[in-house]
Amino acid sequence: MGMEGIGARVARKEDKRFLTGKGRYTDDMVVPGMKYAYFVRSPHAHAKITGINVSAAKAMPGVIDVLDGKQLQADGIGNLICGWMIHSKDGSPMKMGAWRPLAVDTVRYVGDAIAIVVADSVAEARDAAEVVTVDYEELPAVITSVAALEAGAPQIHPEAPGNLIFDWQIGDGAATDKAIAEAAHVTEIEILNNRLSPNPMEPRAALGVYDEAEDHYTCYTTSQNPHVARLVMSAFYNVAPENKLRVIAPDVGGGFGSKIYIYPEEIVCLWASKKTGVPVKWTSDRTEAFLTDAHGRDHVSKVKMAFDKNHRIIGLKVDTIANLGAYMSLFSSAVPTYLYATLLSGQYAIPAIHANVRTVYTNTVPVDAYRGAGRPEATYLLERTMEVAARELGVSPAELRRKNFIRSFPYQTPVIMNYDAGDYDASLTAAMDAADWNGFPARRAEAEGRGKKRGIGMSCYIEACGIAPSQAVGSLGAGVGLWESAEVRVNAVGTIEVLTGSHSHGQGHETTFAQLVADRLGVPLASVNIVHGDTDKVQMGMGTYGSRSGAVGMSAIVKALDKVEMKAKKIAAHLMEADESDIVIENGELKVAGTDKTLPWFQVALAAYTAHNLPSGMEPGLKETAFYDPSNFTFPAGCYIAEVEIDPDTGKTEIIQFVAADDFGNIINPMIVEGQVHGGLAQGIGQALLEEVRYDEVSGQLLTASYMDYAMPRADDLPSFKLSHQNTPCPSNPLGIKGCGEAGAIGSPPALINAITDAIGVEITMPATPLKVWQALQSAEPRMAAE
């Protein structure tokens, strides 16, 4: 490892622009003649639209035009789609209802877009939006997934009778039932996974620019995957053919999944730009973000876990209902199926698993992938169940887990996954040591002396990242391939540009990707530039989500570098009259091994472009492209331990310590990896203690539509974290990387809730707010007094 190469804690190259106010986010973009959009949205959770009158709005000062869904439809703009086909267990395809970018006859959630106002200023557009009159015939609404499945529930889409989108299963039902029937002990538990709002700090935004002379569209937007946005907008939504549409995702202020999807607003802004003849910019405000950004989680599950008399798990049966909201968002169907139920084996050897998943429509914001996407739901379910089982069986939670760990690899689970490498004992031991697990009883006694309740809890998670290979995901219903691309462009002076299909919205690619190149070629970090986020500059790529940029995106760069190196070596061998196989690349030089003959990197690059003296038949230039399709998922895993102290008078939980021991495979920049874990932990702790999207269950009004009502984790809600890594390299990609972006959010919620239930002695649901904890303590009091 060099000072700047793989494994070095290099400070980020991209920081300076962010630290000096020179970051360029979508809302910072200004183009000549630009006007502003504001959307008219439904105030009702469910209603028929019987009339829209825009004439008063059109007459308001500064207004350029007001456009509605009928006009959009007349211009042939298509409906939004879900891009992952799931079939029910009876073989029927999922029941997708129509999602129009602007609602025409029915609105299905509070915030459903109806019309766009374009005006000289945001304030004028907003004023005009207020005088657009929409006549509604209100319909009854249904908010929770369980209620939506009840007989007589309001019907949301005609395509999906009873609001059921699909009824899917995985695993062997008969073998699992048999295991349960024969078990020495069965732990049964109901698990609720609370609905969350992703809340990247940069609200979504879109700037649509139509160039009439060229018949060309440009869309600046807050996207994690600009090429996917372009593909979907052209192939499915008929906004423009791909070659006439440029999508630019400049600096993007966080995504966490919510900026994967193509939403109505970017489609409508592009279309409105053509309609009005002016560039149209829309920027979400925070309330709009709560009302329209795809939410995450929202599962209700019943679990049965069967043990033999030696406390080995012999079967796991899961029945889950997942709320997908009012419409099927882009990857919504994959989240509660292939990203969830395939992880239900966790770190354990479980011979029989069966999961049944029903997904339903409700009158709420569409639900899709949010940091972890399905894997947090699986981990929470499994690790809560393990904890409850350990308590029922009267054994230590660590021992119950150790007894059931998978120890030989590769390991084929009964739910598709083939784990390739891992060492679950190592992370459990490291976490217990770091947390001083054995010293806990003394700490608990000390706290008790102060009238406080201490608890400790663990969670052993596994996740699957870099979902692949494309052929496999295609056979499971994915509408896209999940490879990644890279182009390595060596300039004539030897500096390097890497064009990557990955997209950085906080992950630090401009640094880590450059570290890889610096490491391989021995050139200074400063001579490497990473280019991403613009479909006109970068070849087709798949973007950043599911912790895939290291494992998949960087592997593509490795492949392109391999080709560049091979050509550079050929040129160097020719120039130094040596054999190609004797050329080594070191410290920015190409050397003939065992001699003192060397050529600096830049001279070889220059030779490639002057082309005065190249091996015969060789094309000039030094630039290579590669597409990398992984051969398997990667499987990051680890163990998290939370220790909490609860004030029984207030119910407030204080996190005394939080320990994370992770196996991410090889690491490029430990500082950046730690940052990813910190951020994930904060989101997982937020889910466990603070965050919950709440709707009024009768009116369907969103009750948590601002930071006054939705509790985001603040600095003083969190401790400093204790991290460590126990890495087993991933065998399926050239860098041995597993991915680290989501682990924190996946592993932490059950650790917290296990600690809290350990402290208070009764079960509790997330988020464990002070009120809920206090109420739980009151209900537990009689039992505790009797003990």
Add this chain to the structure above:
Amino acid sequence: MAKVTLTVNGRTMSSECDDRTLLVHFIRDKLGLTGTHVGCDTTQCGACVVHMDGKSVKSCSILAVQAAGSTVTTIEGIASQGELHPVQAAFNQHHGLQCGFCTPGMVMTAVDMINRHGGQLDEQTVRHELEGNICRCTGYHNIVKAVLSANEEMHGASRQAAE
């Protein structure tokens, strides 16, 4: 409409704006200084923090006309001659930012916090003082580290100067 004149990052600037224009929109849209961000509608996120007459304020919570005549420093104005301010340098060194969206507000809050406490900062105080700034990316761990390290740096420097 109103004409608002203020001193921003050492320069006198003026522009016409609607009476209802918030200072943050004035700074971003009229003065073209887009480093100051808008992250919420309810004055909770702190992405918009600037210094006004030496105090940190949330520029979304005041009207541009109220700020007329005042001296404002934004994130664009705290580095001097290409040298990062010690707080900016500490954020870089300790990886106190990821997506960078909360960062301008965090840095402006931190500068003010360090100045106000005259070097007397500990982790608990920093966490408490950051209550008005939300970051969704970093889990605050490295932000707290960066603020404490900058505090050390600035306090150490002033101690040296006094000696």
